[in-house]
Amino acid sequence: MIYFTIPIVSIFRIMKEYALRQYSFAPRVQKWDTEHKPSKSGGIVVDVLSAIEKRREITQFRPDPLPQHVIDSLQRSLYLAPAGNNLKSREYIIVTERDKVTQLAPTSPYMNWLEQAAAAVVIIGSPQVSKYWLQDASIAGSFVWLTAVSLGLGAAWGAVYHSEDAEESARREYYAREQLNIPDDYRVVAIIGLGYPAAEPPAKKMYPMEEVMHQEVYGG
Numbered sequence: 346m347i348y349f350t351i352p353i354v355s356i357f358r359i360m361k362e363y364a365l366r367q368y369s370f371a372p373r374v375q376k377w378d379t380e381h382k383p384s385k386s387g388g389i390v391v392d393v394l395s396a397i398e399k400r401r402e403i404t405q406f407r408p409d410p411l412p413q414h415v416i417d418s419l420q421r422s423l424y425l426a427p428a429g430n431n432l433k434s435r436e437y438i439i440v441t442e443r444d445k446v447t448q449l450a451p452t453s454p455y456m457n458w459l460e461q462a463a464a465a466v467v468i469i470g471s472p473q474v475s476k477y478w479l480q481d482a483s484i485a486g487s488f489v490w491l492t493a494v495s496l497g498l499g500a501a502w503g504a505v506y507h508s509e510d511a512e513e514s515a516r517r518e519y520y521a522r523e524q525l526n527i528p529d530d531y532r533v534v535a536i537i538g539l540g541y542p543a544a545e546p547p548a549k550k551m552y553p554m555e556e557v558m559h560q561e562v563y564g565g
């Protein structure tokens with residue numbers, strides 16, 4: 346028996362290594378455009394880089410509600426997002442009742458799109474739990490945004506916490522807290538509107554990649 350098991354295990358190992366090499370060595374994106382156009386396919390995207398390429402802020406939504414399996418996947422992506430020291434520094438409120446989603450729109454003047462969105466994810470952070478609460482909350486936001494894209498959804502980011510204007514931040518956060526019974530010791534970082542896209546945005550003008558990408562040293 347041992348004579349058969351060892352070669353079979355080795356063959357599987359070699360096959361796995363070959364598959365991994367194929368994946369990591371084959372560049373999926375050949376060229377970086379300075380014009381960023383959303384893909385026309387609109388379908389389900391499976392790999393992360395394709396989701397990153399396709400992702401745009403979507404602010405017009407169809408009225409269709411999100412199926413439960415879609416909500417489950419969005420929740421899973423939030424739950425699995427990394428946090429500094431693996432601390433529970435951020436929590437999420439998923440809002441799917443249409444009236445409640447609409448009621449969140451006045452949180453800031455820049456999230457009118459919530460009036461149309463099928464759902465909202467409210468990301469709250471806890472400075473008492475971790476000094477990295479803002480980074481942790483932001484990473485979770487990008488996880489759910491990309492997951493939304495991968496599921497054929499559109500998402501828009503509504504900033505709530507405002508680091509430069511304490512008064513405006515307090516006003517926005519107070520409003521969201523009141524709507525959703527969020528305890529005072531949580532900061533309200535963002536509200537992400539979600540839904541099936543009704544319209545794609547026009548192409549986005551990107552600055553040349555070299556302006557933000559340095560090799561080995563700054564300016565290199």
Ligand SMILES: Cc1cc2nc3c(=O)[nH]c(=O)nc-3n(C[C@H](O)[C@H](O)[C@H](O)COP(=O)(O)O)c2cc1C
Pocket residue numbers: 400401402403453455456501502503504505546549
């Ligand atoms: C930290 C952050 C805050 C943002 N705040 C808002 C906002 O309050 N309202 C809004 O409509 N869009 C907001 N956006 C979306 C950006 O304006 C948008 O992502 C940006 O213009 C780039 O466009 P794209 O997402 O289509 O690539 C925010 C995005 C980020 C990352």
